[in-house]
Amino acid sequence: MKRRVRYFIGKWFGAGDWKVQRMVSRAEVVSFDIFDTLVKRNVKVPEDVHREVEKKFFEKTGVKLDHYQRHRVEAEREARREERGEETSLEEIFRHMRGIPEAYKGMLLRLEEEAEVGICCPRQRVKRFYQMAKKKKKPILITSDMYLRETVIRRILKRCGYGGFERLYLSSSYGLCKSTGTIYDVIKKDYPLRKGKLLHIGDHVKSDFWMARKKGIKACLIDGQEINLKYWKRRKKGDFRYEKLFSFMNNHTGNPHSEAASIGYEILGPMLLGYCMWMKEKTQKDSIDKIFFLSREGKLLQEAFGILYPECRIPQHYLSVSRQSLLVPLLADVSDFDGLIETIKCYFHVPVLKTIQTVCLLDEREFKVGLAQIGLGEDADIYGIPDSKKEAVFSLIKKLGKERFLQQKSYVEKYLKENDFTGNVAIADIGWAGTMQNALQKYRKGTDTVIHGYYFGVRNLENDRYYQGFHRKGYFFEPGRNEDYDLMTRFTQGILELLFLNKTGSVQAYGTRQEGDGDGQSVIPLLAEAEYGGREGEFIDEVQRAALRFLRLARKDFILEKNLEMKAKDAMEAYANFAVYPNLSSLQVFEDFNFVDGNVRKVLPEHSIFYYLLHIGELKQEVNRSICKIFLLKKFFKVRFPYFQLLKWMVVKLDMKSEYRKKYFSQ
Numbered sequence: 001m002k003r004r005v006r007y008f009i010g011k012w013f014g015a016g017d018w019k020v021q022r023m024v025s026r027a028e029v030v031s032f033d034i035f036d037t038l039v040k041r042n043v044k045v046p047e048d049v050h051r052e053v054e055k056k057f058f059e060k061t062g063v064k065l066d067h068y069q070r071h072r073v074e075a076e077r078e079a080r081r082e083e084r085g086e087e088t089s090l091e092e093i094f095r096h097m098r099g100i101p102e103a104y105k106g107m108l109l110r111l112e113e114e115a116e117v118g119i120c121c122p123r124q125r126v127k128r129f130y131q132m133a134k135k136k137k138k139p140i141l142i143t144s145d146m147y148l149r150e151t152v153i154r155r156i157l158k159r160c161g162y163g164g165f166e167r168l169y170l171s172s173s174y175g176l177c178k179s180t181g182t183i184y185d186v187i188k189k190d191y192p193l194r195k196g197k198l199l200h201i202g203d204h205v206k207s208d209f210w211m212a213r214k215k216g217i218k219a220c221l222i223d224g225q226e227i228n229l230k231y232w233k234r235r236k237k238g239d240f241r242y243e244k245l246f247s248f249m250n251n252h253t254g255n256p257h258s259e260a261a262s263i264g265y266e267i268l269g270p271m272l273l274g275y276c277m278w279m280k281e282k283t284q285k286d287s288i289d290k291i292f293f294l295s296r297e298g299k300l301l302q303e304a305f306g307i308l309y310p311e312c313r314i315p316q317h318y319l320s321v322s323r324q325s326l327l328v329p330l331l332a333d334v335s336d337f338d339g340l341i342e343t344i345k346c347y348f349h350v351p352v353l354k355t356i357q358t359v360c361l362l363d364e365r366e367f368k369v370g371l372a373q374i375g376l377g378e379d380a381d382i383y384g385i386p387d388s389k390k391e392a393v394f395s396l397i398k399k400l401g402k403e404r405f406l407q408q409k410s411y412v413e414k415y416l417k418e419n420d421f422t423g424n425v426a427i428a429d430i431g432w433a434g435t436m437q438n439a440l441q442k443y444r445k446g447t448d449t450v451i452h453g454y455y456f457g458v459r460n461l462e463n464d465r466y467y468q469g470f471h472r473k474g475y476f477f478e479p480g481r482n483e484d485y486d487l488m489t490r491f492t493q494g495i496l497e498l499l500f501l502n503k504t505g506s507v508q509a510y511g512t513r514q515e516g517d518g519d520g521q522s523v524i525p526l527l528a529e530a531e532y533g534g535r536e537g538e539f540i541d542e543v544q545r546a547a548l549r550f551l552r553l554a555r556k557d558f559i560l561e562k563n564l565e566m567k568a569k570d571a572m573e574a575y576a577n578f579a580v581y582p583n584l585s586s587l588q589v590f591e592d593f594n595f596v597d598g599n600v601r602k603v604l605p606e607h608s609i610f611y612y613l614l615h616i617g618e619l620k621q622e623v624n625r626s627i628c629k630i631f632l633l634k635k636f637f638k639v640r641f642p643y644f645q646l647l648k649w650m651v652v653k654l655d656m657k658s659e660y661r662k663k664y665f666s667q
Helices: 002-013 017-026 048-061 068-082 090-095 102-119 124-135 150-159 182-190 205-214 240-252 259-285 297-308 323-333 337-343 353-360 364-374 387-418 435-443 483-491 493-499 534-556 568-580 584-589 609-613 616-625 629-637 643-652 659-664
Strands: 029-032 039-041 120-122 140-144 167-170 198-202 218-221 290-294 316-319 424-432 450-458 471-477 507-514 521-527 594-597 599-602
Touching (some): 017 124, 017 198, 029 124, 048 102, 102 120, 140 182, 150 167, 205 218, 240 534, 259 297, 259 424, 259 534, 297 424, 297 534, 323 337, 323 507, 337 387, 353 387, 364 387, 471 483, 483 568, 584 629, 609 616
C-alpha cells in the first residue's frame, strides 16, 4: 500500500525532463540525492546486496553462512533503533549482528563495501542534469541518508563519473538526516541563499521532497523506480539471477533510445551474452584446441566472445565458408541424382530445378536448353521428376559443372589446411541443422580432426545417417530439450537471422592469389554481392552496436561475473516478447523491409488478408515463403491472439509442414 501511495504521489508531483532543466537553470546551488537519483544499484532491492556478499564470502573462504541476509537486515534494524544519532554506520550495524562469528565480521564488512561500489552505476537521465549544472558552473552538493563511510561513497561517485562537486553531506558523517530535515539546516547555514535559489533533486517523497520544502529549500521530485525497458517484464516471482539482470539492463539503457537500439540492447545483447558464457564453459569442458567462427553470423559471435573473454587463450579464427561454398564441391564425388539431391537438400525450400542451376552456378542458357532436350522446364518439381529422367538430368549437371566441382573441392581442402583446421576444434554459428558441420567433417574425413559444433539451436534431422556421431550442442534448444524454443525460432527464423546480418556478401566459391614474389598461391573466398545496404543495413548496424555496447557494460559490471550461468529462458525472454508474442509496434519496425535469401522478398506481406482471400494462389506463395509466420498472421488479423500456439498445433497435431520439412525433419 505504501509503495502504491508513493507511486501516485511521485506521478503527481514528479518532474519531467524539461521541468528539471528549467529548475536547474534558475537555481544558484544544486543538491543531488545519491541512491536511485544519481546512481542505481544493479539489484531489485538494496537487501539483495547482502546475497552478493554471502556469495563472495563463500567463494573466498568456502564457509557457508546460514541465513546471512536475514541476520544482516535484523542487525541494521536493531542498530537504527538503539543508536543515539539519527543515522547509524556500517560498523555499528555489524556490531549488532547476531548469528555470525566475530572472526568473519571484518571480512563481511569489507566485502559489503566492495559490493556497494561494484554494483552501482550512473543513472544516465539524472547524470545529464548533473552535467548541465556543472557546465553552468553552479556549486553542486551531494546529500544522502546513508550508513556507508564517506570514502566508500566517494569511490561510488568516482566510479559513476561524478566529479567536481563542492560538498558532500552524508548522514553517516554528520549524524543528521534528510528524513528528519536536520541535515537541510546544515546546508542552509553553509549556503545562506535567497529563497528558491537552493535546489535539491531526489526520488524520495518524504526525505527529498516534503522535508526539503518544509525547510525552505526548493525541491524537485523524480521517479526513482522508472522502467526503461520495452521488451523485458519484471516477473512476479522472478528468481534472483533474473532480477539482477533486469535491474542491470534497466539501469544502463539509454533514454530516450531508438527502436533499433532497444532491440540490440534488450534482445540481441542478452542472447549473445548467454550464448558466449555457455560456449566458454563448453570449450573448457571439451578441451578445445581452436575456435572457428563461421561466416557470416559468426562475425558477430566472434566480436561478442572477444569482448567478454579477451583473456581466453584458445586461438580463435574467422572461417569464410558458406553452405554453397562447401556443399557444391562435394558434388564431384556424387554418383547419381538422388545423391546430388541429398547433398544440397538444404536449398530445396523451393524444390525446382532452377534452384540447382542457381546454387551450382551452372551456365543458365546451357542448363535451360539441356533441360528442354530432356523434356523438362526450370520450374519442374525436383521431387516429382520421373525416375526415367533422373539420370539424364544428373548427366547434364555433371557435364556443366564437374570440372568446376573438382577445382572447388581442391580449393576448399587447401583453404582448410591453410587455416590449420585440425585437432580438437570448435565451430561457432547460429546453427539449426548442422549442414556446414556435416560438410566440414566430410572434408576432414581420415584426419585427426574432431569437430564440435556450438550453436544457438540444433534441429533434428530424421533418419539421416550423415549426422550419426556428431558432436553438436545447442544453447537455446536441441533435440529433447527446449523444443518449444525450436518452434519459436522456426516460426520467426528470418527475423532472428536479420539481427545477425553481416553486410559482406556470402561466400560463393574460392579462388587463388599470388603470395609475395614466390610461386605459392593462397586460397581466398570469392564473395557474392552484399544483399543489404541502405535502410536495412543502417538499422541492423545500430542493432548490433547496441548489443555490443551491452556486452561491454556487462563485462565491467560486478553483478554479471564471467562465471554466471545465464539460463536460456532468461536470454530468450525479450526475443519472445518481441517476435513470438508481438505487438503491432514490432511489425512496424520491419515495415517495407526486404529479406534476401536467394530471392528478394518482403519481411511482411504486401497486401491485406482481404486481397489474398481473392487471390488464393498468391496467399499460398506468401505463406510458403514467409520468413516469419507469426508476423504474417499478426499483419493479417492484427488482434491479440496466441499465434504461436496456433502454429504449434498446426505443425505438431495436424502435421501441416512443407514437403521439405516432412522429408528431412523429424518435427
